[in-house]
Amino acid sequence: MKTNANANENYREITEAALRQKIQERAYHIWLANGCGHGDHERHWLQAERELMEATKQEEKPQSDVRQRKKTAKPN
Numbered sequence: 331m332k333t334n335a336n337a338n339e340n341y342r343e344i345t346e347a348a349l350r351q352k353i354q355e356r357a358y359h360i361w362l363a364n365g366c367g368h369g370d371h372e373r374h375w376l377q378a379e380r381e382l383m384e385a386t387k388q389e390e391k392p393q394s395d396v397r398q399r400k401k402t403a404k405p406n
Contacts, residue, residue: 353378 356378357371364370 349382352382356381 353375357374360374360377361367361371364374
């Protein structure tokens with residue numbers, strides 16, 4: 331029998347795996363764009379992480395702005 335804790339853990343593992351895959355793909359494209367040199371894999375990985383985190387923040391920002399406007403809007 332699965333509990334909610336097990337279900338949440340499985341979801342987190344899937345989410346982490348999906349994030350790792352996105353980072354890996356972005357790092358690969360960064361590596362290609364930089365001439366396929368050797369020895370910079372950590373820099374490419376960290377750059378990919380940074381870019382994805384910034385993109386995630388940008389996606390979340392408009393939603394929070396809409397919520398804020400709803401809170402401050404005066405009823406008619």
